Amino acid sequence: MQLQKGTKSPKLPRERWYDDACGTAMAMELVGERWSLLIVRELMFGPRRFGELKAGLPGISANVLTQRLEGFEASGILMRRKLPPPASVQVYELTPLGYAAETVIKELGRWAAQSPLHDPMLPLSPASIMLSFRTMLDAERARGLDVVIGFRFGEEAFRAHLAGSDIRITRGEAEDAVLRFTGTPRTLAAAVYGGQPLDALHEAGDLVIEGDRALAARFVALFSLPAKLL
Amino acid sequence: MQLQKGTKSPKLPRERWYDDACGTAMAMELVGERWSLLIVRELMFGPRRFGELKAGLPGISANVLTQRLEGFEASGILMRRKLPPPASVQVYELTPLGYAAETVIKELGRWAAQSPLHDPMLPLSPASIMLSFRTMLDAERARGLDVVIGFRFGEEAFRAHLAGSDIRITRGEAEDAVLRFTGTPRTLAAAVYGGQPLDALHEAGDLVIEGDRALAARFVALFSLPAKLL
DNA sequence: CGGCATCCGGGAAGATACTG
DNA sequence: CAGTATCTTCCCGGATGCCG
Secondary structure (H helix, E strand, O other), rough: OOOOOOOOOOOOOOOOOOOOHHHHHHHHHHHHOOHHHHHHHHHOOEEEEEEHHHHHOOOOOOOHHHHHHHHHEEEOEEEEEEEEOOOOEEEEEEEEHOOOOOHHHHHHHHHHHOOOOOOOOOOOHHHHHHHHHHHHHHHOOOOOOEEEEEEOOOOOEEEEEHHEEEEHHEEOOOOOEEEEEEEOOOHHHHHHHOOOOOHHHHOOOOEEEEHHHHHHHHHHEEEEOOOOOO | OOOOOOOOOOOOOOOOOOOOHHHHHHHHHOOOOHHHHHHHOOOOOOOOOOOHHHHHHHOOOEEEEEEEEHHHOOOOOOOOOEEEOOOOOOOEOOOOOOOOHHHHHHHHHHHHHHOOOOOOOOOOOOHHHHHHHHHOOOOOOOOOEEEEEEEEEEEEEEEEEEOEEEEEEOOOOOOOEEEEEEEEEHHHHHHOOOOOOHHHHHOOOOOOEEEOHHHHHHOOOOOOOOOOOO
């Protein structure tokens, strides 16, 4: 009881490998556990603190989040960094390998959205909906567009720069935006994916639209979910 | 004990949802459990029987395989079909949604191969290596090619039709092949991804090469693993 | 043999409470 | 705020046995 306190159990995340050279099997080793990919999703737009991650993942326990972060660090998907004083807080940041998982996350999302069981009206995190824009953009409809749009979801702000079929998204206020949406990710999703009229949402105060209203109407029409399969 | 025999426990695969509209979360609901995606991989080239699936997934227990197949059926990823008599065996076949997961599997494989932890020299299933050809083909090097190649791994045979940057793969003997490899998936991988000289493998009897030897040399050079990240 | 049910041991997930 | 400790519950994986 009083001995061996220092040598905490040396168990790595898992040692039950699939023992399979297939890349898919390796991927399941890396991100196949519950919550894993959703954590990576939350880190996709830059470093985050423990509490911020937890807030974006409703239902996860601190317990599991700690384990996953440890596992990711061990497998080279993220690094923990300590910000310099005075803000000496610890943040978690993806490595290049971690950021490279964006294509995986997008493909998974595009695929799952084809399932009849998928319900786009559930709540979702700010990072989720911003990432969905990069996934679901219809390149045809966005042709020739070059604008900066701001988003505010409570404390979190994003800046999206649409340039043709490419959307560059960064965290933080968009000072140079010609249009800004303020609300919850859910109401924005209702407008973009649920076909809810912008005016109604704005009237009800669920979604505040500042700036170019015509652009807002065009923006929400830029995205479309894939057709259901089966 | 004697009552209620028919009403088996109504528990679906899981009811602990992420409660997240993000497509990635939905995808994790569908294929986020252990072994799930590897089972889909094994089904990628057509219907399979229970025992065939088990053989391609070293380490899986019949128990878990049954559970996954039930779950997949409930979520519309596969269907169980009974072949007409006299071969009244049951087979599992992907639905369109299931087949659509190929892009997901390929992206996951491509991503995980960039991890320094990935070891391409582990054993792998016939379906794995055939799928890896579709993932890792270098379109440049395959330009202008139009050939049919056969593969035999024990009982399993495949026919691959390379046409430009596209590889169409079907199960079964390739009667019209101009080249055929016979061996284990592992030795073929050693030649294609491990850089092992074809001649040495052929001499040792690990990989039998019949037909156009020059094409064989070109074939194994068509594929390349992505560079490691981090 | 193929497929499914049942039981069991170990371990991971989830909730809660606690600590620096 | 950022985790850790603990406890309960559930899932994974192996073994066995039943039935076509």
